[in-house]
Each structure stands twice: as structure tokens, then as C-alpha cells.
Amino acid sequence: MKRRANAKSKAQSQASQAPTSNRAAGIEGSSSSLLKLYTEETQGLKVDPLIVLVLAVGFIFSVIALHIIAKLTGKFIS
Amino acid sequence: MSFRLIDLAKPFGSILPEIEGPYTQLNFDEKVVYTMASAIIYILAQLPLAGVSQSAFAASADPIYWLRPIFAAERGTLLEFGVFPIISTGLILQLLASLRLIRVNFTVRSERELFQNLQKIFALFQYFALTNLFLLSGYFGTGLSLVQVILINVQIFLAGGFFTLISEVIDKGYGFGSGALTFTAVNVATNFVGDVIGINSIETAPEVYEKQGALANLISGLGSKGIFTAIWESFTRTHLPNLIIVLICIAIVLACVYLQNLRYDLSIRSNKARGVSSQYPIKLLYTGALPLVFSFVLLFYINVIAYVTVVGIFNNDSEQLAVKILGHYTANGSNFSIDNLSLFGLFSPASSLIGSLLSPIRTIVFSLFVVYTSVKFAQVWSVTQGSGPRDIAAQFKEQGVTIYGVRDVSIAKYLKDQIPTAAVTGALCLAGLSIAGEFLGTNGRASGIVVAVGVSFSFLEIIASDYQQSGGSQNFGQIFGGF
Numbered sequence: 221m222k223r224r225a226n227a228k229s230k231a232q233s234q235a236s237q238a239p240t241s242n243r244a245a246g247i248e249g250s251s252s253s254l255l256k257l258y259t260e261e262t263q264g265l266k267v268d269p270l271i272v273l274v275l276a277v278g279f280i281f282s283v284i285a286l287h288i289i290a291k292l293t294g295k296f297i298s
Numbered sequence: 299m300s301f302r303l304i305d306l307a308k309p310f311g312s313i314l315p316e317i318e319g320p321y322t323q324l325n326f327d328e329k330v331v332y333t334m335a336s337a338i339i340y341i342l343a344q345l346p347l348a349g350v351s352q353s354a355f356a357a358s359a360d361p362i363y364w365l366r367p368i369f370a371a372e373r374g375t376l377l378e379f380g381v382f383p384i385i386s387t388g389l390i391l392q393l394l395a396s397l398r399l400i401r402v403n404f405t406v407r408s409e410r411e412l413f414q415n416l417q418k419i420f421a422l423f424q425y426f427a428l429t430n431l432f433l434l435s436g437y438f439g440t441g442l443s444l445v446q447v448i449l450i451n452v453q454i455f456l457a458g459g460f461f462t463l464i465s466e467v468i469d470k471g472y473g474f475g476s477g478a479l480t481f482t483a484v485n486v487a488t489n490f491v492g493d494v495i496g497i498n499s500i501e502t503a504p505e506v507y508e509k510q511g512a513l514a515n516l517i518s519g520l521g522s523k524g525i526f527t528a529i530w531e532s533f534t535r536t537h538l539p540n541l542i543i544v545l546i547c548i549a550i551v552l553a554c555v556y557l558q559n560l561r562y563d564l565s566i567r568s569n570k571a572r573g574v575s576s577q578y579p580i581k582l583l584y585t586g587a588l589p590l591v592f593s594f595v596l597l598f599y600i601n602v603i604a605y606v607t608v609v610g611i612f613n614n615d616s617e618q619l620a621v622k623i624l625g626h627y628t629a630n631g632s633n634f635s636i637d638n639l640s641l642f643g644l645f646s647p648a649s650s651l652i653g654s655l656l657s658p659i660r661t662i663v664f665s666l667f668v669v670y671t672s673v674k675f676a677q678v679w680s681v682t683q684g685s686g687p688r689d690i691a692a693q694f695k696e697q698g699v700t701i702y703g704v705r706d707v708s709i710a711k712y713l714k715d716q717i718p719t720a721a722v723t724g725a726l727c728l729a730g731l732s733i734a735g736e737f738l739g740t741n742g743r744a745s746g747i748v749v750a751v752g753v754s755f756s757f758l759e760i761i762a763s764d765y766q767q768s769g770g771s772q773n774f775g776q777i778f779g780g781f
Contacts (some may be wrong), residue, residue: 238403240396243684245404250392252685252721253586253756254476257388258418258466262411264316269332269467272317276339276460283376283453286348 303400307415314415315459317466324472326764333473336464337484343376343457347438349449350374354439359634361437361605361627364647364736367746368594370485373632376457378432380485381478383424384462386595387417388478389588393675396682418462425458426451431602435610474760479753486743486750490547493539493743502537512541536650537631543740550735550744554751557583557727562720565702566694575702580716582724585679587752589672589725590732590745596671597645604642605634633741647736654737665733672729673722680721687713728752 242249248259324332346352360366360373371380394400395413403409429451432438438450465477473480492498496510509515512532519528533541560582567575608625612618616626625640636643637653644663648654654661681687691710694700704712728748735744 239405239684240398240682241392241684242404242410244396244682244686244689245410246684247404247410248471250388250476250683251756252584252680252683253588253752255385255388255392255479255588255591256469256476257384257421257478258317258414258469260407260410260414261319262314262316262414263311264314264415265312266318267315267463269317269470269472272315272460272463272467273335273339276464277342279456279460280339280342280345280376283345283348286449287346290348 304402304409304412304416307412307419310419311411311415314418315463317463317470319470320472329473329764333468333480336468336473336477337480339464340370340377340461340481340484341488343461344372345376346374347376347378347450347453349446349453350438354442356632358437358439359627359629359632361609361634362598362601363633363635364649364742365594365598365601367486367489367742368482368591368749369598370482372485376453377461378454379425379428379458381461381465381481382595382598383421383428383458384465384478385482385591386598387420387424389592389595391417391420393592393678397678418466421462422455422459425455428602429454431606431610435606437605474757474764476753476756479749480757482746483750483753483757486746490743490747493547494544500538502535508535508538510538512539512544516541539743543738543743546735546738546740547743547747550731550747551751553731554728554748555755557724557731558751558755562716564716566699567702569698569700578699578701580720582720583728583752583755584717584721584724585676586756587728587749588679589676590668590728590752591749592675593668593671593729594745597667600642600645604636604645608636608642647733647741648739649741650739651737654739661737664736668733669726669729672725676721676725677718680718681714687711687717690717 239245242256242259243251248256250256355374362371363373365371365382366373366380369380369382369385371377371382391400391413395402395404402413404413433442433447433450438446442450461481465481467473468475468477468480492510494511494513497514498510499507500510502508509518515535515538516528516532519531522528523531558581561579562582563577563579565575566578604625605627608614608621608627612621612624614627615621623641625636625642626638627634628637630637630649633649635646635649637648637657639657639659644660645667646660647664648657648660687710690713694709695706700706701709701712732745732748735748736742738744
């Protein structure tokens with residue numbers, strides 16, 4: 221009985237000591253004064269950062285193009 | 299095994315785009331270039347939404363105008379909601395995880411990955427949800443065609459997706475510090491310059507054009523209106539930033555810089571070498587400006603709920619009982635606010651000093667809300683994010699360092715007295731500063747500035763340490779290192 225109680229209290233104290241954030245577990249993450257969301261390498265669709273930046277600029281230009289098309293054809297504007 | 303929130307992210311694991319981390323540590327110059335490029339793209343994206351008719355849009359008013367600066371949101375542009383979805387998901391999910399309300403085992407890599415994917419999915423979902431809630435409430439005009447609805451959705455969602463990824467680029471170590479907060483700092487800085495010397499003309503009344511910048515307005519007025527009228531008008535105009543607001547903003551910047559430099563030095567000494575002692579600073583703003591950001595995240599949610607229920611469901615009809623209780627929106631220029639005494643009206647600041655004085659209950663409830671949520675957040679955040687008392691005590695032990703007059707075993711306990719106290723006091727100071735700014739009628743600019751200065755100081759620390767490591771051999775390093 222006593223051993224079981226000991227094991228239980230040990231498990232509890234371990235649970236209360238488990239890290240509460242990335243940084244507490246010793247890995248890059250939010251610090252006390254800066255918020256970071258995406259610091260972990262996951263198994264997703266890997267993209268190069270430069271490509272993302274270029275695509276973002278491309279997206280912005282496509283919206284500009286949309287504006288011009290809308291102006292010329294008078295579509296999409298009520 | 300019971301259900302866990304992070305399991306929601308499992309099916310999306312392989313299709314979510316993901317930035318490839320740098321193979322080696324980037325040097326200082328490369329980081330500066332990436333950060334600047336991201337910032338420029340963010341400013342470029344302040345482009346009007348295609349497919350929204352300007353006349354219909356001008357008829358609707360902006361219910362979250364005073365929440366925009368802090369989340370870098372610009373009305374009617376691709377950045378309609380700015381980085382709010384990213385910041386709010388990050389803060390709320392990480393806070394819930396550190397309170398152990400979401401079970402995540404941070405020592406296991408696969409769980410951390412799931413948690414990160416969950417944050418990404420929630421951010422994207424919020425862009426989608428907010429857009430459609432605003433569409434349904436008639437924010438983008440009424441009677442939109444299906445094509446327009448789809449266009450608006452696609453533009454805001456894609457822009458949101460891109461900035462989620464770009465903030466990931468910065469988070470992953472291509473830039474300095476935190477991505478989403480970088481955008482806030484950049485946006486606040488550019489808007490402040492615009493508010494002071496912006497020379498673009500804005501139609502304030504039919505056939506009346508005024509310069510956006512307060513100083514630009516004064517100078518152009520001196521030529522056309524006569525000295526005294528020009529000076530009087532540049533201090534008192536209400537629809538655009540006036541010189542009083544600019545002065546308040548400058549005062550807040552100075553106050554923030556002062557608060558940033560306050561710290562409590564702990565005298566520490568080495569266990570191994572005799573006579574080696576040093577200082578370990580505990581900053582007053584231990585949690586930076588994050589507590590204030592958290593308060594504004596909650597206020598944003600409350601105000602979106604208010605807008606959707608009052609305008610979306612009850613049509614803002616002042617005859618209805620529900621609208622009388624919850625609040626009735628009145629348009630003031632392009633600003634939409636609840637000014638009568640009502641439930642939701644309590645959770646927004648008045649738009650001017652006179653307004654704050656005339657509605658004391660609102661001012662008090664709003665202030666108490668900001669202070670309470672900031673303080674509660676600081677209490678939790680300061681001890682759970684890897685620089686809490688226990689973590690620092692462990693760090694001291696590892697490096698063979700103790701605090702003067704404190705026994706080794708009680709260092710954690712000693713720090714437990716110091717750190718949360720500093721964090722709470724700091725959060726209280728920043729909340730007070732922001733409330734004072736809102737009380738004087740800066741419409742969210744004060745809070746934006748408090749956050750931007752806080753973030754900039756965190757960056758400055760990172761830049762300074764980066765600079766020391768790279769030894770100042772880099773081009774940009776030489777420019778920034780001079781400070």
C-alpha cells in the first residue's frame with residue numbers, strides 16, 4: 221500500500237514538474253517577453269523561405285492585376 | 299486514451315506548408331535582409347481589397363478601429379485582420395498549454411510538432427472565420443454577389459496564409475525574434491510617421507481635404523489659413539491625428555523607454571572561484587509587452603462578438619430590447635462604436651478625453667479589465683516560459699553561481715519572490731500607460747506604441763548579442779552596432 225502511495229505521489233510530482241512550454245523543455249520557443257509560434261521542424265510540405273517571400277510578392281501583384289482588370293472591365297464592382 | 303486537442307492537427311500534418319529551417323546559423327547581414335524583406339512585403343500588402351465596391355464600403359463603419367494598431371491591421375486592405383489570428387492563437391494556445399488545460403508533452407518531439415501544426419491551423423481558421431463573420435454582418439457592404447464574397451474570402455485567407463508563413467520564416471531564425479510581433483512593430487512605426495508627416499490628403503468632409511500627418515497639416519494650413527487658425531485646427535481636429543495625440547504618443551514612447559531600463563540587480567558570485575562576483579538583472583518588464591497584447595486579444599474577441607450579435611443578428615435596431623442591453627453602434631466618421639451605457643460598451647475605450655470623462659463607468663470597467671487580465675497573464679507567463687524561478691535556479695546551479703546571502707537550496711524560492719513580482723509590476727505599469735493613452739483619446743495608438751517599443755527592445759537585446767557574437771565584422775552590424 222505504502223509503495224503504491226509513494227509511486228502515485230512520485231508520478232504526481234513528475235507531472236507537476238513536466239515542462240510547460242517549448243523553452244521550459246529546453247528547446248527554442250516563446251521566451252518570457254517574445255511570442256514565437258513556429259520554431260519546430262515538422263514533417264510538412266517543405267518550402268524554402270525565399271520562395272515564400274517571392275510568392276507573397278507575386279500574390280500582391282496578382283491583387284493589383286485584379287484591381288486593374290476590375291477597372292477596365294467594370295466587373296466585380298457593383 | 300482520452301481525446302486531446304492536439305490530435306485535431308494529426309490529419310493535416312503532411313499537407314501544411316512548412317518553412318525549411320536554416321542549415322547553419324545565419325549571419326547578421328542575412329538576418330537583417332530577411333527581416334527587412336518581410337517588413338517591406340507586409341507594408342506592400344496594405345492594398346485595398348479587390349471586389350469590394352468603395353461606395354458600399356464607405357457606408358459601413360469600422361467597429362474595431364481602436365484594436366487595429368496593436369495587431370497591425372488596416373481597414374479595407376488585404377490586412378483587414380492584420381496578424382491578430384496569428385498572435386491570438388499563439389498566446390491563447392500556449393497559455394492553455396502552460397496551465398496544463400491542453401495536454402502537450404513538450405519533451406516529445408512529435409507532440410511539439412502536433413502542437414505547432416495546431417497553432418497554424420487555428421490561425422488560418424481564424425482568418426476564415428473572421429472574414430465570414432464580418433461578411434455576414436455586412437461589414438463589406440450588403441447585397442454582395444457570390445463572386446465578390448469568394449474574392450474577399452480568397453484574398454484575406456491567402457494574405458493571412460502568406461503572413462503566417464512569413465512570420466514562420468522569422469521565427470525559424472531567418473530574422474530576429476518573433477515574426478508576428480515584428481509586423482506589429484513595423485506597422486506602428488510606419489503609421490506613426492504617417493500620423494506626423496504624412497502628406498497624403500484625405501477627404502474629411504465633402505470637398506474638404508486635409509493632410510493625414512498632424513505636422514504636415516499644420517504646415518500646409520499656415521500657408522492657406524492664417525497662422526492662428528492653422529495652429530488651433532492642427533491641435534484640435536478630431537477626424538485625423540492632431541498634434542496633441544502626436545505629443546501624447548511621444549510621451550508614451552519616452553515612458554516606455556524609461557520603464558524598459560528599470561531592473562533589479564541580483565548580486566551573484568561564483569561557487570568555484572573566490573572573489574568573482576557579478577550582477578544578474580531582473581527586468582521590471584519581465585514579460586515585455588505580452589500581457590498587454592493578451593488583454594487586447596480578449597478585447598478583440600469581445601468586440602467581434604459584440605459586432606456580430608448587435609449588427610449581424612439584431613441589425614443594430616435601437617428599438618429592440620437586446621440592442622438596448624447589449625449596446626447600440628453609432629457611426630462617428632468611419633469609426634463605429636458603442637457609446638451608450640450598455641454591456642458591450644464597457645469593453646471599449648471612449649474615442650476622446652471628453653468621452654472618457656462623460657462615461658466614468660465605462661472608463662473604470664475598461665481599465666479594470668485591462669489591468670486584471672494583464673496581471674493574471676503576467677503571473678502565469680513569467681513562470682512557465684522557460685525563464686521562471688525554477689529554470690533560472692537550475693541554470694545557476696549548472697554554472698556554479700549563487701546569489702549573495704541566499705543558500706543554494708533556497709535560490710528557487712528566493713527567485714519565486716522576485717520574478718513574478720517584477721513581472722506583475724511591469725505588466726501593471728504598461729497596462730496603466732496604455733489605459734492613460736486610451737483615456738486621452740489616442741484610439742489604440744498608445745497601446746500599439748507600448749507594444750512596439752517593448753518588442754523593439756527585445757529585438758535590440760537579440761541584435762546586441764548577435765552583434766557581439768559576430769564580432770561586428772558585418773556591414774549592417776556596423777551600422778546597428780554603433781548604438
